[in-house]
Amino acid sequence: MKRYAYLVPVLFVIAFGGCRKEYEAPLPYTFTNSPGSGRFSPAVRQAIEGIYVVSDGSTQFGNEVALKWSYLLEGTDSTHYLSVFTGLDAAYFNLEGSSQTDSLVMNGYWRKLVNADIGLAHLVVQAKHNGRLQAFTGNLPVGDTLVIKGLYGSGKAAPTRPLTLQYIRPLNRKPFNIMAHRSGGRTSDLLPASENSVAIVKLASRLGATGVEMDVRYTKDGVPVLYHDNTLNLRLIQKSGLTGSLESYTYKQLSAFVRLINGEKIPTLEEALEAVVYNTGLKFVWLDTKYIGPMDPIQAIQQKYLQKAKQAGRDLNIVIGLPTTDALDSYKALKNKENTPILCELDTAITRSVGAGIWAPRWTLGPQTDEVLAMKAQGRTVYVWTLDEPTFIEEFINQNQFDGILSNYSPVVAFYHYTEQ
Incomplete structure (x- = not known):
C-alpha cells in the first residue's frame, strides 16, 4: 500500500523527536x-x-x-x-x-x-x-x-x-478516543512522571487522554511488566549497573535495583491496571505486545481486570494488541478466545480473519478512507497510531473517519478534538 507522502516540518521533528532531552x-x-x-x-x-x-x-x-x-x-x-x-x-x-x-x-x-x-x-x-x-x-x-x-x-x-x-x-462531544502512548506520555518529553509507570497512568487524564497504550514485556521469571525499549538504558532508567534486556532479569531483581527516570519502580501489568480501574476515569487500555511468548498470562490478567471494572461499575475496555505476525500466532494458539477483545495492527484481511473488533493502521499510510469506512460498516472501530504532528492530527480529526488517535502528545489531540466544529 502506498505510504502517505507527508513531509513533516523539520522544526517540529527537532522539537518533538530525537533522543532524551538535556534540559529539565x-x-x-x-x-x-x-x-x-x-x-x-x-x-x-x-x-x-x-x-x-x-x-x-x-x-x-x-x-x-x-x-x-x-x-x-x-x-x-x-x-x-x-x-x-x-x-x-x-x-x-x-x-x-x-x-x-x-x-x-x-x-x-x-x-x-x-x-x-x-x-x-x-x-x-x-x-x-x-x-x-x-x-x-x-x-x-x-x-x-x-x-x-x-x-x-x-x-x-x-x-x-x-x-x-x-x-x-461547548466542547465537541462526539465519541472519540484520545489514547496516550506509553501509558500517558514519553519520559523524553519531560513529563512529571516516567513513561509506563503507575504515576503516569494516574496523570494521563489530566494530559487529555481518555485511554492509554501500555507496553507489556515478561521478566525472566514470567511476570508481565510495563517497559518500552528492548534494553535497560539511561533513556528510561536511572543508573543501576544492570544492562541488557529486561527479559534477562527476574521481577525481584528489577524491583530491587532498577528505578525509572523519576524514581518509580517498573510496574507489573496488574499494578498498572489496578490504577486504571480504581484511580482513574480512563475508558480504554491497549496492551501493546512487546513480549515474545505465550499470550495466556496476558489474557488471564485482561479478563481479571475486565471483571473488576465491571464490578466497580466502570465503562472500561481492555484490548490485547496484535502488532506482528508473532503476536498473531500467540493469539491463535490460545485455547479459549472468548471474552478476549483484540486490536489488530495488520492488514484488513487479517483483521477480519481473526475477528478483531478494532483495526489500527499506522498514520503514515494516510487516511485510507475507503478501508476505514469499509471496516466501520462491518461494525469495527478504527484507530490510527502513533500520530504526533499537530497539522496531521487536526487533518485526521477534521476528516471525521477515525474513532481515535494514539499519540505521544495527548494534549494536542485533546485540543483539536474538543475544538472541532
Whole structure:
C-alpha cells in the first residue's frame, strides 16, 4: 500500500523527536491532592467546561483553548483537576480548585511540550453581566458569559502576566478516543512522571487522554511488566549497573535495583491496571505486545481486570494488541478466545480473519478512507497510531473517519478534538 507522502516540518521533528532531552522542566507547583471540590460543585465544573477565546495571553497560548475536568480517585475520596489545552506549542495547563476562599480560584501550572517553558498560573472564574465582571455563583443567567481571568508566570516566579479566557461554546462531544502512548506520555518529553509507570497512568487524564497504550514485556521469571525499549538504558532508567534486556532479569531483581527516570519502580501489568480501574476515569487500555511468548498470562490478567471494572461499575475496555505476525500466532494458539477483545495492527484481511473488533493502521499510510469506512460498516472501530504532528492530527480529526488517535502528545489531540466544529 502506498505510504502517505507527508513531509513533516523539520522544526517540529527537532522539537518533538530525537533522543532524551538535556534540559529539565521541573514542576513549579505542588498539588495539594485534597479530596472534595470545595465550591467547585458538579454543576459549577460542568458550566466551566468548554471552548474559550483567549484575549490577554493569546501570543503565548493561541487564540482558543479547551477546558476539561478530570479526576483522581483514592479510596472513597476524589480530587478534581481542570486541564486547559491550547493550540500553540502543545501547551497545556493543570489546575486545581481552591476551597480556602470565597471565590472560584484555581491554581496550578502551565507547560509547553515543544520546549522547557513552564510557569505558575492563578485564575479566578467570574461571570460577565451587562459588560461587567462579577463573582460566579454557579448560576449563569441568559445573556451572561463565563470569564476566567488571572495571571501566569515563568518558572517558579510569581505570576504577573495577564490571562483572560471568555467562554464561547461547548466542547465537541462526539465519541472519540484520545489514547496516550506509553501509558500517558514519553519520559523524553519531560513529563512529571516516567513513561509506563503507575504515576503516569494516574496523570494521563489530566494530559487529555481518555485511554492509554501500555507496553507489556515478561521478566525472566514470567511476570508481565510495563517497559518500552528492548534494553535497560539511561533513556528510561536511572543508573543501576544492570544492562541488557529486561527479559534477562527476574521481577525481584528489577524491583530491587532498577528505578525509572523519576524514581518509580517498573510496574507489573496488574499494578498498572489496578490504577486504571480504581484511580482513574480512563475508558480504554491497549496492551501493546512487546513480549515474545505465550499470550495466556496476558489474557488471564485482561479478563481479571475486565471483571473488576465491571464490578466497580466502570465503562472500561481492555484490548490485547496484535502488532506482528508473532503476536498473531500467540493469539491463535490460545485455547479459549472468548471474552478476549483484540486490536489488530495488520492488514484488513487479517483483521477480519481473526475477528478483531478494532483495526489500527499506522498514520503514515494516510487516511485510507475507503478501508476505514469499509471496516466501520462491518461494525469495527478504527484507530490510527502513533500520530504526533499537530497539522496531521487536526487533518485526521477534521476528516471525521477515525474513532481515535494514539499519540505521544495527548494534549494536542485533546485540543483539536474538543475544538472541532
